[in-house]
Amino acid sequence: MSSEWLTLSNELAEATAKAGAFTVAVHTESRGSSSGIVWRPGVIVTAEHALQRDEEIQVTTADGQVAEAKLVGRDPSTDIAVLKCDAAKGAAPAFADTATLQPGNVALVVGRTRASGPVAALAFVSLVAKERHLWGGGLLSPYVRLDVALQHTGIGGAVIDAEGRVAGLATPKFAHPGALALPVATMDRVVDALLQKGRIARGYLGVGLQPVRLPENLREALQRKEKTAAMVLEVEPDGPAHQAGVVIGDILVSLQGKPVTRLEDVQGHLHGENIGKPVAAKFLRGGEARDVSITIAERPNRGN
Numbered sequence: 001m002s003s004e005w006l007t008l009s010n011e012l013a014e015a016t017a018k019a020g021a022f023t024v025a026v027h028t029e030s031r032g033s034s035s036g037i038v039w040r041p042g043v044i045v046t047a048e049h050a051l052q053r054d055e056e057i058q059v060t061t062a063d064g065q066v067a068e069a070k071l072v073g074r075d076p077s078t079d080i081a082v083l084k085c086d087a088a089k090g091a092a093p094a095f096a097d098t099a100t101l102q103p104g105n106v107a108l109v110v111g112r113t114r115a116s117g118p119v120a121a122l123a124f125v126s127l128v129a130k131e132r133h134l135w136g137g138g139l140l141s142p143y144v145r146l147d148v149a150l151q152h153t154g155i156g157g158a159v160i161d162a163e164g165r166v167a168g169l170a171t172p173k174f175a176h177p178g179a180l181a182l183p184v185a186t187m188d189r190v191v192d193a194l195l196q197k198g199r200i201a202r203g204y205l206g207v208g209l210q211p212v213r214l215p216e217n218l219r220e221a222l223q224r225k226e227k228t229a230a231m232v233l234e235v236e237p238d239g240p241a242h243q244a245g246v247v248i249g250d251i252l253v254s255l256q257g258k259p260v261t262r263l264e265d266v267q268g269h270l271h272g273e274n275i276g277k278p279v280a281a282k283f284l285r286g287g288e289a290r291d292v293s294i295t296i297a298e299r300p301n302r303g304n
Contacts, residue, residue: 012108012120015164019110020118022093022166023158025060026069026083027114028052033060035111035119035157037169038088039191047156047171048074048081060114061087073194077138077202078186079173082194093158096165098183099142101125109148109170109179111157123148123159123170126178133264134174139271144168144181203270204299205279206239207232207246211262214251218287222253228261229253229284244281244294251284270296 026046027033036046036059044059051057057069067087074081101107105125112118123146132143146159150172159168159181168181193200209230219227230252235242252260255269256279269279278293 012122015108015160016110016118016120018164019093019108019120019158019160019166020112021062022090023062023110023112023118024085024088025112025114025153026051026156027058027060028056033112033114033153034155035153036083037156037158037166038090038092039082039187040092041089042084042086043072043191043195044069044083044085044088045156045169045187045191046081046083047169047173048076048079049171049173050152050155051081057083059083059085059088060112062090062112066114073198073200075138075190075194075200077134077200078140078182078190079138079171080169080182080187080190080194082191093166094164095184096161096163096167098144098167098181098185099128101128101142101144101161101167101181103128106162107146107167107181108160109146109150109154109157110160111154111170113153119151119153119157121148121150121154123179125181133267138186139268140174140180140183140186142183144183145175146170146179146181148179150179201272201275202299203272203275203296204239205241205266205270205294205296206236207241207252208234209252209263209266212251214253218284221287222284222289224253224259226259226261230260230263230266232283240294240297244292246281246283246292246294247285249285250290252281253284253289254282256280270299272298 034050069083069085072082126147127145129143131141
């Protein structure tokens with residue numbers, strides 16, 4: 001083994017041990033566990049989709065203590081859940097600006113098992129985008145994909161940069177294969193909201209949409225370069241779009257004057273601060289353009 005490799009190996013082991021001090025195992029079933037991060041004293045973040053239930057949650061801390069944890073709230077749209085646990089009083093980790101990660105960077109995903117202690121996986125940053133809207137209303141800024149073989153015990157673990165700082169939380173939910181590093185800024189925003197209100201308010205229009213390709217004659221009539229729009233496949237009874245007169249088969253071509261070419265273009269208008277505000281929508285019905293004003297409503301909480 002070369003001296004350079006031995007040095008790197010020792011550095012990775014040291015970083016894993018350091019990160020292990022603020023990672024916990026999260027167990028909601030008799031066998032198996034995922035991971036979590038002590039984000040602040042007494043506050044743990046984990047991957048929402050890996051949390052199997054809302055009650056009888058336990059965590060195993062770095063000192064081996066098994067303690068009860070209480071669910072504060074969930075945000076499926078960003079895959080973040082927040083727990084409170086009196087035993088998680090250790091020092092919070094040092095955080096990195098996730099935007100500093102670049103494709104090709106090496107990172108570590110560090111989690112914890114309920115019996116064996118810290119676990120680590122070597123990851124490479126494969127893609128970094130300025131931002132990405134997720135279907136369901138979540139916004140990741142930046143959007144960071146990791147090339148990593150993430151085991152279940154590593155889900156919810158800390159993504160550690162080359163300086164040993166936490167650059168995000170690891171989840172495979174929005175990236176198969178591989179995983180995402182949920183960015184620190186997004187985590188802080190969601191954690192603050194869940195601690196204050198126990199939920200994240202998301203706007204919605206009350207429609208089911210599917211991207212469709214527009215015929216050339218319609219694009220010419222609209223003087224539109226974009227080749228795709230979004231067809232309405234479902235309209236929720238008494239929902240915002242239904243109240244505005246939208247019907248199944250309408251084709252949504254723009255919101256607030258901006259072209260709609262994919263579903264993420266719609267989600268970009270549905271932040272919580274837009275709830276109760278009207279949005280100008282242009283639809284095609286029978287080949288004719290119709291301008292409609294839809295008042296964004298809060299997405300109902302249906303437990304998902």
